[in-house]
Amino acid sequence: MKGPVFLFLLCFGSALAQPSPFFHGDRAGKEVALTFDACPTRSGGGWDEEIVLFLKTSRTPATFFLSGKWMQSEPAKARELAQEALFELGNHSFSHPHLTAMVDPDIRKELEATERLLAALGAGRAPLFRPPFGEWDTRLVGVAAQLGLTTIQYDLASGDPDPGIDARELADYVVRQAKGGSVIVFHVNGRGWHTAEALPEIVSGLRRRGFTLVRVSDLLAGSDRAASRNRE
Ligand SMILES: [Zn+2]
Numbered sequence: 001m002k003g004p005v006f007l008f009l010l011c012f013g014s015a016l017a018q019p020s021p022f023f024h025g026d027r028a029g030k031e032v033a034l035t036f037d038a039c040p041t042r043s044g045g046g047w048d049e050e051i052v053l054f055l056k057t058s059r060t061p062a063t064f065f066l067s068g069k070w071m072q073s074e075p076a077k078a079r080e081l082a083q084e085a086l087f088e089l090g091n092h093s094f095s096h097p098h099l100t101a102m103v104d105p106d107i108r109k110e111l112e113a114t115e116r117l118l119a120a121l122g123a124g125r126a127p128l129f130r131p132p133f134g135e136w137d138t139r140l141v142g143v144a145a146q147l148g149l150t151t152i153q154y155d156l157a158s159g160d161p162d163p164g165i166d167a168r169e170l171a172d173y174v175v176r177q178a179k180g181g182s183v184i185v186f187h188v189n190g191r192g193w194h195t196a197e198a199l200p201e202i203v204s205g206l207r208r209r210g211f212t213l214v215r216v217s218d219l220l221a222g223s224d225r226a227a228s229r230n231r232e
Contacts, residue, residue, distance in 0.1 A: 025181030045073030175205030
């Protein structure tokens with residue numbers, strides 16, 4: 001079996017399955033994943049220290065999707081994230097382009113440049129890829145899979161880039177809408193306007209509902225276990 005085909009089967013489990021992103025984990029389970037995107041801003045970087053401080057002090061695991069441009073602008077912050085064992089770091093492309101409009105070699109360059117920066121951090125890297133703007137198609141997911149990356153979407157957009165949603169509304173919405181296996185999106189580049197303020201209530205509200213907060217890799221592993229149970 002040729003390498004890319006084997007990788008494809010490995011990632012998607014079935015020769016018949018169209019390559020598709022991971023949207024959420026096991027609905028019958030009680031695990032949810034908080035994810036934080038570091039999209040580049042006009043200045044390249046941007047950082048919301050309060051989010052990371054809260055996650056660390058409350059011992060809350062999380063997955064961060066870092067763009068290459070962001071990492072180049074915020075090298076110290078990227079290293080800080082990599083050094084925290086609660087966190088895992090995935091690929092959010094290099095320059096945050098509309099990848100579905102690009103040819104395969106250019107997509108590969110975007111993903112590989114970011115993988116090199118993640119690898120240089122020395123820790124924390126997870127083989128996960130989140131497409132910019134939530135835009136994906138089977139070709140993009142296939143190219144990512146050839147590079148060993150699982151494409152991660154979400155089933156719950158917090159809405160935190162909207163400055164019109166205050167912390168109370170943000171917390172209420174996320175806690176109410178979360179389901180077993182949910183992958184929830186926030187922003188850590190300073191463009192999540194009320195994220196840090198809402199986060200303590202979100203984390204305690206989700207825990208009150210009986211959810212365990214995990215990283216995306218843990219959700220993936222849990223849904224693999226659920227899928228093999230269902231096949232038995
Ligand atoms: Zn983004």
